[in-house]
Amino acid sequence: MPNRNNVWANIDWITVSIYLAMMFIGWINIYAAVYNEEHKSIFDFSQQYGKQLIWIFAAIFIAVLMINTDSKFFVTFAFPIYVIILVLLMLVPFIGTVINGAKSWIQIGNFLLQPSEFMKMATSLAIARYISSYNFKMHSYKSLLTLLAIILIPVGLIFLQNDTGSAIVFGVFLLVLYREGLNGIVLFFAFLIALVFILTMVVDSYITIWILSLTGFLVHFLIRRKSKKTLVAMGIFGSVYLIFWLINYLLQGTIDPLYFILTAAVISSGIFYIYSLVLRKRNLAVLIGIYLGSVLFSVSVDYVFHNIMEQHQRDRINELLGIQSDLHGAGYHVNQSKIAIGSGGFIGKGFLQGTQTKFDFVPEQSTDFIFCTVGEEWGFLGTTLVIGLFMGLLMRLIFMAERNRSKFSRVYGYCVATILFFHFAINIGMTIGLAPVIGIPLPFFSYGGSSLWSFTLLLFVFVRLDANRFEQLSY
């Protein structure tokens, strides 16, 4: 069977090597993180490190299975797979098991499966399948709405299961869409929204509105070059706003400032509207729009933060943004995690010598905070090696995606790369205090069968597709 031999010859061994290296390093560090004097053997199957070895072998089996699957299978069954996993996800609230406050696991015998983990792969397949379809046009409403549906349906379901971390991961598909032609403005706005969100948290809404409307007016001025009108607008909005800010200040916050903001917005918009009627310039309404948009956005972010989010989520965001620093409360974990990594120094404390992780100062030290063990025991050398491995893998994946003639393979490749990247960025970011504490695993490192298998699946479907890169897949 020449074809099969061909597949083994064509798979990307660099990717496979990095994958194996990561799993091995991960396994060693899990051993160090939960090392137990009474169970010294790394092959002790009653311990996490013993079990992880089983998961690794199972993962390799899955990888081999994927490579032995006909690549046409993934293309053909992309949607069915998506639908099946989606159904599983829907079933979770009814047959699921609660672990760590999230009802997102399905227990089958001794195994716990997390459908949301597999949903990433399924959604990737669906996106790739849809984008590579013959009549796909990025900027048609139909295409965009369909894509949005493909992404948002699982996101909604996962959100409902209280697994915010996994849900947020799906946001990264925006990068894939951008690669496939989505207007860069969208990416820019996504970035802006994140920025404003942070801004609202850090400074009060008055200042946010100021900054937002100023930016808006500036953009308007740069496009339309109408300096006088822009200035008048700024003057009217600014002075009315200032008056209300003063009243609010003098009342010492006895009345909800929200009312002042909204009243100020209505009054100043009214004045400006009359001004534009006098000048008979309808298009000046754009300025009102910019202003009201800023007000609404700022107020609603504030509302979401204070009324919709739960306390632990607020704490984590506050902690990250440095608004509150409670080293015994929400900030405790991040602080201990930073201490663990920071105390590693350049070459680390040595294998099994980490005290922060071994003595439980760091939480979840084998799963979400596995990077702490790397940092503490292997130092800066270890952490840069791990980051280097990830970058090597991600760059390789982009390279592979780009070399595929099939659009399906390329889009799917990007999905894999961006999902891995997101996990990498958030997971390592949170251990060093640069990202909020969102419980998502570090791919191939963190302890746990479900996540290891789903990432293996995700990756090796692409490795299989890539092995066929010389063929133009047809469907």
Add this chain to the structure above:
Amino acid sequence: MDTFSKRKYIIAGIMLGVAAIFILRLFTIQITNKTYKQFATRNVLRKIITFPARGFIYDRHKEMMVYNKAAYDLWVVPREVKPFDTTAFCSIIQMERQDLRDALNKAKQYSRFKPSIIVGQISPESNAPLQEKLYKYPGFFTQSRTLREYPSKSAAQVLGYVGEVNQQMIEKDSYYRSGDYIGVTGLEKAYEKELRGIKGVTKSMVDVHNRIKGKYNEGLEDTTAILGQNLLTGLDAEVQAYAELLMTNKRGAIVAIEPATGEILLMVSAPSYDPNLLVGRQRSTNYGILVNDSVNKPMWNRAVIGTFPPGSTFKLVNALIALQEHAISPFDRFSCSGQSSSPIKCTHSHVSPLAMREGIRESCNSYFWNLYRNVINHYSTSAEGYQVWRNHVLSFGFSEKIGTELSSEVKGNIPQVSYYDKYFGQKKWNAMTIRSLSIGQGEIEVTPLQLANMAATIANRGYYITPHLVKAIQDTNRVYRELEYEKKVTGINPEHFEIVIDGMQAVIDETRLSQSVHMDSIIVCGKTGTVQNPHGADHSAFVAFAPKNNPKIAIAVFIQNAGFGATYAAPIAGLIMEKYLNDSIPPRKKDLERRMIETDLMNVIQVKK
């Protein structure tokens, strides 16, 4: 075909950018910032300190003056505390509930995981019932400590006291940690390093629940405690206590020195206090009372910080200087007209004219201002003569710190030439302008210690050994290491001393002191002094040594507001010398002894000028 192909660079760029930020961040927290390492160590390290017993202090007969008794500190680890019956607990540890609550809150604020002290210095008697019930109160544990105990209850200001270190001391010396004890005054302070020994440290690693997980660094950094070293002092505890008894209800100071060695035999400052008051749980209350007693000032060691004009006792030094400078001969006579003498009247009635021996015996003011004028006028200018005189005075240890171990010592004052130049104008003063100095009055100020040292110097015929309290230190191998002290020689030749000492003998044998100070078998030499006190009743001063040949004790007694030196200071000195030399008071002096003890000079009205 693919127009958006270039976007791969942007996507790859975002990824690499994030990785670069991570590496930068890791570089700062792992390499540049060292505090994380300290935090990690602090997290896991639990140091268990073993406190060595503080060194003992012995008197010259190796009688114990200071030793240790056991005490216990109660500690708490807030995290391990479970709700408990505070009323019952408070009754065991004898503490107010509010105080306990405050202490617990303070501990919680410091750390929920690390132990904090709740009550210090629990006596063994209170500790026994506590130990029995401690199991009911998880989170609490006790650690043994040692407390000072002063069996003779005397020499409080000399021995000093120990107290908890304050923040300043901790910052100055890294040896100390919060809650440690340190010598604050007296010998406890002077020999802190010898007495304290060295703390032992056992470093254990603990997990997040403060459970011990094993030795830190394989126990390589552990140290065992080294016992404090014992001090062998020259004090005579029995005579010290006797002297303090004699000073009951009096203000003043007594210092006695063994002339041949410079060892301080006793040092009394009255009013005093029981050193045991500054030990144990009542320490802070008592401390406040003692410190705030502005009338009696019991914490002051007047022997080294009290200064006053030496009065007539100082005439001895002037006589010696005159002889050394050949300003007069021992046989030169000066006349005295008693009360009508001018410029200084003489309050004593005696023969006239008179030479040195009688001049000292009668403490004749006229004799001494004449003598003093001869000394100063022996040189071409008053300033030059005064400078020579001053140098001689300084060689007796005046106007300088004598150099005992007590850091609170003050210098006293013998004015410099420049002082008089400034006060009177250059060349505008002469021997008669400063004639008060001839009789130990005026600007001159000395401490009782300096006065005792003067007596010792005369007893030695011209030199003294730096007075000191500690003569040897017993190290951890129980071997005594003798301490060396400097010998200082005055500018007075030994032959000049005999006539002065004869005069001092006459003071005892040929005046009314033959009743109160004179001893049957031992020749005592002394000199009284009555210090004019512009603020009230005169102070009583007396210096002496005995026996005349091969002296064993030199003493200075200074009693405030006690009038003539001969009335109180001399008899008290006599009794102390008797006690020291003969070990007992003869029956004929028993009545005197009783009178001295019972006399109350505390309430002599002090008239403010």
